[in-house]
Amino acid sequence: MANGKRTYETTETSFEVIHAIERTGGATFTGLRSELNLPKSTLYYHLNTLEGLGYVAKENGAYQLGLRFLSHAENAKRKEPAYDIVRSKARDLADRMPEEIDFSTEENGRLVVVYHNIGGSAMTDFKIGQYLYMHTTADGKVLLSEMDEERVDEIIDQWGLPQLTENTITDRTELKAELDEIRERGYAINNEEHYDGLRSVGATITKPDGSVLGALAIDGATYRLTDQQIHDHAVDRLFETIDQIESEFKDE
Known part of the structure; x- marks a missing residue:
């Protein structure tokens, strides 16, 4: 539950991963596990999904936010x-x-x-x-x-x-x-x-x-x-x- 409304826990977890990467300025798998306290398999699947969609990129061993977010930001500003x-x-x-x-x-x-x-x-x-x-x-x-x-x-x-x-x-x-x-x-x-x-x-x-x-x-x-x-x-x-x-x- 978020804001008193029904939500999907899986989606919330994905955004927790995104926010952790943003908050840390990029982090390794081990660093994200420590930051989020998630099981290895859970974090692995979320990172794989986000990376496949372009929302996360792995650079020099650390996960960073992907450039896919740029198009969303531009669309949000143009509204x-x-x-x-x-x-x-x-x-x-x-x-x-x-x-x-x-x-x-x-x-x-x-x-x-x-x-x-x-x-x-x-x-x-x-x-x-x-x-x-x-x-x-x-x-x-x-x-x-x-x-x-x-x-x-x-x-x-x-x-x-x-x-x-x-x-x-x-x-x-x-x-x-x-x-x-x-x-x-x-x-x-x-x-x-x-x-x-x-x-x-x-x-x-x-x-x-x-x-x-x-x-x-x-x-x-x-x-x-x-x-x-x-x-x-x-x-x-x-x-x-x-x-x-x-x-x-x-x-x-």
């Missing part, structure tokens, strides 16, 4: 043409600010990184396609603030509120109170809730039909992204970029 506009404007923003810029969206109650540019900073190890907990980031919190209470509760019930730093919000009532504040001011702030030493400010991007496409955020070190810097500069540049993106949506 929303508006992402190209966001990437272009986000790159422009990164050129003007010495901080990291990321664009993320919600999928199945998790935050998915769609675009990430380190700009002049390298505070995070966010990767395109990475899944994050929504309550720990500015992007995630501002997206949660756009949802009704029932949906927020569903996400919390499904994924919980794991604590990643001392500042992570782990109480449901406290989180909902912050979401109310975010709705009032129109943007969210992440105050070292995902990484120690990292602050972020994020706001939503809305499509012409009124639905939320995702959230754009500026991430930076606490000593650079101070309260004054956020309120005097970062928020203005963030909303300026979002206005440009939404304006291009209307011109299409």
Whole structure:
């Protein structure tokens, strides 16, 4: 069972193998056995199947993710043409600010990184396609603030509120109170809730039909992204970029 729904254990195991290879950056058969604690025969058959389908490749004695995933990634990105506009404007923003810029969206109650540019900073190890907990980031919190209470509760019930730093919000009532504040001011702030030493400010991007496409955020070190810097500069540049993106949506 996963997410309360009936699932095939064999399929889940295959993806556990894929995730282990991704997590380790490539591993030998022995390394994967140690990582997953699977019987030899089970791991052997899963690796053979995945290798035959092109999802796993054996290089220099270690199993790596196969290039077959590239076509899936490209198709996933093309499902929303508006992402190209966001990437272009986000790159422009990164050129003007010495901080990291990321664009993320919600999928199945998790935050998915769609675009990430380190700009002049390298505070995070966010990767395109990475899944994050929504309550720990500015992007995630501002997206949660756009949802009704029932949906927020569903996400919390499904994924919980794991604590990643001392500042992570782990109480449901406290989180909902912050979401109310975010709705009032129109943007969210992440105050070292995902990484120690990292602050972020994020706001939503809305499509012409009124639905939320995702959230754009500026991430930076606490000593650079101070309260004054956020309120005097970062928020203005963030909303300026979002206005440009939404304006291009209307011109299409």
